[in-house]
Amino acid sequence: MQTSTCTKCHNKYSIYYRPYSGERLCSQCFQISLKERVQKTINNYHMLEHKDRIAVGISGGKDSLTLLHLLNQIEDQTHGSEIIAITVDEGIVNYRDEAILIVEKTCKNLDIELVKIKFNDLFNLTIDEFNLKNRTLSICSYCGVLRRRALNEGAKKVSADKLATGHTLDDMAQTALLNLLRGDITKMQSLYPGGIKQKGFVQRIKPICEIPEKETTFYAFLEKFDFQSYQCPYSEEAMRNDTRTWLLEMEEKRPGIMFTCFHTALKLIPNKIDKNQLICDKCGEPSSSKFCRVCQMLDDYNKINF
Amino acid sequence: MDIEIKLFGSINRIAGTKNFIFTLNEGSKIIDLINMLIQKAPKLKNELIDPIPKVLFILNGVEIKNLNGFETKIIGDSELILLSFTHGG
Numbered sequence: 394m395q396t397s398t399c400t401k402c403h404n405k406y407s408i409y410y411r412p413y414s415g416e417r418l419c420s421q422c423f424q425i426s427l428k429e430r431v432q433k434t435i436n437n438y439h440m441l442e443h444k445d446r447i448a449v450g451i452s453g454g455k456d457s458l459t460l461l462h463l464l465n466q467i468e469d470q471t472h473g474s475e476i477i478a479i480t481v482d483e484g485i486v487n488y489r490d491e492a493i494l495i496v497e498k499t500c501k502n503l504d505i506e507l508v509k510i511k512f513n514d515l516f517n518l519t520i521d522e523f524n525l526k527n528r529t530l531s532i533c534s535y536c537g538v539l540r541r542r543a544l545n546e547g548a549k550k551v552s553a554d555k556l557a558t559g560h561t562l563d564d565m566a567q568t569a570l571l572n573l574l575r576g577d578i579t580k581m582q583s584l585y586p587g588g589i590k591q592k593g594f595v596q597r598i599k600p601i602c603e604i605p606e607k608e609t610t611f612y613a614f615l616e617k618f619d620f621q622s623y624q625c626p627y628s629e630e631a632m633r634n635d636t637r638t639w640l641l642e643m644e645e646k647r648p649g650i651m652f653t654c655f656h657t658a659l660k661l662i663p664n665k666i667d668k669n670q671l672i673c674d675k676c677g678e679p680s681s682s683k684f685c686r687v688c689q690m691l692d693d694y695n696k697i698n699f
Numbered sequence: 700m701d702i703e704i705k706l707f708g709s710i711n712r713i714a715g716t717k718n719f720i721f722t723l724n725e726g727s728k729i730i731d732l733i734n735m736l737i738q739k740a741p742k743l744k745n746e747l748i749d750p751i752p753k754v755l756f757i758l759n760g761v762e763i764k765n766l767n768g769f770e771t772k773i774i775g776d777s778e779l780i781l782l783s784f785t786h787g788g
Contacts, residue, residue, distance in 0.1 A: 410764040610755055610782050610784035611755060611762060611782075621709070621786075
């Protein structure tokens with residue numbers, strides 16, 4: 394089976410076609426191009442500084458493993474920063490158990506320190522337990538808020554300067570669209586890839602935000618990563634799934650639309666970023682109101698169930 | 700000719716297996732294979748084609764968009780890898 398020559402090196406046979414750019418790439422040029430794009434994203438959004446201590450949130454999925462691999466390569470060659478992996482165990486039987494084994498194996502292979510944070514230790518509850526009780530919101534809404542808190546706790550625990558997450562281009566385009574559909578323009582500020590400096594929060598950065606999920610997947614295949622076979626049992630609840638399918642269809646018909654969606658959303662971020670910050674009366678964590686979102690959720694949940 | 704299909708990611712739980720082997724007629728295309736797969740494991744329809752593929756198709760190491768997509772002809776004994784990309788980020 395013969396394919397056309399790589400449009401970058403003009404030497405080897407291509408194995409991957411990028412409809413949005415017209416490039417046909419060989420294995421080596423594909424991998425280099427991802428690394429270069431992440432490097433460019435880091436520079437464009439001033440994500441990292443020399444000798445930063447970077448906590449990398451990894452779930453065990455292909456996106457966060459790709460992030461860890463690429464950051465590890467980039468930082469080894471340039472900044473000389475330190476990388477520590479943080480993984481959150483929400484307590485989802487099978488799904489998370491399998492993922493943690495993958496995370497442990499990857500960190501061992503890359504010789505990266507791994508810190509595990511458990512929902513059960515932080516909140517005295519697992520997501521499986523949450524799911525069995527009455528609740529007013531979807532399980533993904535609880536999980537999202539608690540995961541963010543858990544990752545921040547993990548990053549603070551290791552005295553990290555930055556917290557890198559594996560949000561891909563698909564995630565960013567989906568979030569942009571969801572914010573529009575829900576009429577919540579103020580939330581667009583969370584899309585800013587370089588994050589916001591706020592007291593009490595480790596600055597979050599999204600170095601792979603310009604990489605489509607198909608490409609993190611192909612990278613994972615080329616690097617022979619272990620793939621998670623369990624999917625999150627609760628993922629079907631999210632409105633995000635409908636948005637994902639619609640965006641994939643649009644991208645198929647009009648390549649590049651995810652980039653457009655994400656970049657347009659960045660232009661919609663209000664000039665005056667909301668940095669209004671208080672301290673939660675209950676837990677002492679940073680909050681935008683009297684009680685933080687985590688305490689509000691846990692209180693509501695306890696009121697309904699106990 | 701024979702084709703071995705290897706499933707990676709959540710698609711193998713949906714299919715209930717990590718491998719399939721099919722014997723194909725000369726001149727068969729990827730789309731023919733997809734139809735055979737759906738007949739064998741109907742739950743795969745949503746992942747493979749309906750309304751949009753949620754897996755990458757890699758034929759003998761090449762992603763099929765770099766060939767002729769679903770119209771790609773399978774020549775000789777081959778290996779097709781199916782990789783889920785929408786789950787497990």
